[in-house]
Amino acid sequence: MQVSKPIKVAIFASGSGTNAQRIFDYFKEKEGVEVALLLSNNPDAYALTRAKAASIPTRVFTKAEFKDSTIIVDELKAAGISWVILAGFLWLVPKSLIQAFPNSILNIHPALLPAFGGKGMYGMHVHKAVIETKAKQTGITIHKVNEEYDKGEVVFQAAFDVLSHDTPESVAEKIHELEHKHFPLVIEEQINKSL
Numbered sequence: 001m002q003v004s005k006p007i008k009v010a011i012f013a014s015g016s017g018t019n020a021q022r023i024f025d026y027f028k029e030k031e032g033v034e035v036a037l038l039l040s041n042n043p044d045a046y047a048l049t050r051a052k053a054a055s056i057p058t059r060v061f062t063k064a065e066f067k068d069s070t071i072i073v074d075e076l077k078a079a080g081i082s083w084v085i086l087a088g089f090l091w092l093v094p095k096s097l098i099q100a101f102p103n104s105i106l107n108i109h110p111a112l113l114p115a116f117g118g119k120g121m122y123g124m125h126v127h128k129a130v131i132e133t134k135a136k137q138t139g140i141t142i143h144k145v146n147e148e149y150d151k152g153e154v155v156f157q158a159a160f161d162v163l164s165h166d167t168p169e170s171v172a173e174k175i176h177e178l179e180h181k182h183f184p185l186v187i188e189e190q191i192n193k194s195l
Contacts, residue, residue, distance in 0.1 A: 006034040007191050010081045012089040013040055015123075017047025019087035019108060019179055024054045026184035033191060037079055041066065041091055066094065073100045083191055086145065087183070090122055093145050105145035105152075106190060108183050110175045112157055113141040117150030127168035127175070135162055138171060140178045142186045156186045 009027070013020045020038060027033045038051035039059045051058045065071045073096050076084070084097070086107040093105060109117060111126045115135070130138045139159035144152040158178045162171065 004032075006032055007082050007195075008034050008036040008080045009083045009085055009187070009191075010037040010039060010076055010079070011035060011047075011051075011085045011087050013038060013045060013047035013087045014042050014090045015045055015047065015088045017045065017050045017088065018176065019183055020047045021050050021054075022180045023085065023087060023184050023187065024050070024056060026188075028054070030188070033188065036081060037076070039072070041089070047088070063091075066091065070096050073097055076100070083187070084145075085187060088122075092119075092149060093147070095147055098145065098147060103144055104194065106155070106187060107143055107145050107150075107152070108179055109141045109143065109150050110138075110172075110179070111141065112137065112139045112159055113143060113150050113154060117141075119149050121150070124168055124172065127171040130162060130171055131166065131168050137161055138175070140175060140182065142183060155190060156182060158182055 011020050011023060024035055027035050035056055037059065038047060038056050039061060040048055041061060043060045048058045061072055082104060084101050084105040098105065111117065116126045116129050137159045139157060141154055142156040143154045146152040160174055
């Protein structure tokens with residue numbers, strides 16, 4: 001009987017890596033998916049420390065390597081990567097990477113796109129904008145990645161009501177809960193759909 005090889009996933013993260021950690025933990029228990037690599041544009045990203053603690057190989061890259069060459073695409077292909085997951089990754093993905101992984105790059109955004117999306121809309125910037133504009137609802141969006149910030153096909157959203165006493169900090173906490181609950185499940189669902 002032939003044992004099928006796991007689908008290999010690479011995670012890109014720029015910051016603390018709490019979503020990356022949830023993804024590591026979730027797929028550690030699963031047979032069919034392996035988190036094979038964590039890549040970062042930030043040598044000080046705590047996500048790198050988390051990956052090393054989970055025995056996941058890491059790679060830090062420069063803007064030139066990412067945007068102006070195929071080095072990263074070539075390394076992902078050489079590592080047998082099938083899916084790319086952006087978990088708090090702040091750079092726009094170059095065309096070469098999108099073409100190399102068509103419909104196989106997922107991003108999570110801390111708002112209900114198309115609201116509060118686009119360049120510069122990440123982390124607390126989003127939550128402050130939600131409070132300042134007195135938005136009635138916010139939540140998370142998981143979407144496929146194309147060549148524009150936050151414009152790819154939406155595959156999942158989860159929302160909650162913004163309460164009168166909410167602050168950017170309390171909104172951030174609720175967002176993290178939704179991200180950690182749903183992101184690994186949606187990744188698994190999208191991978192299974194593609195098989």
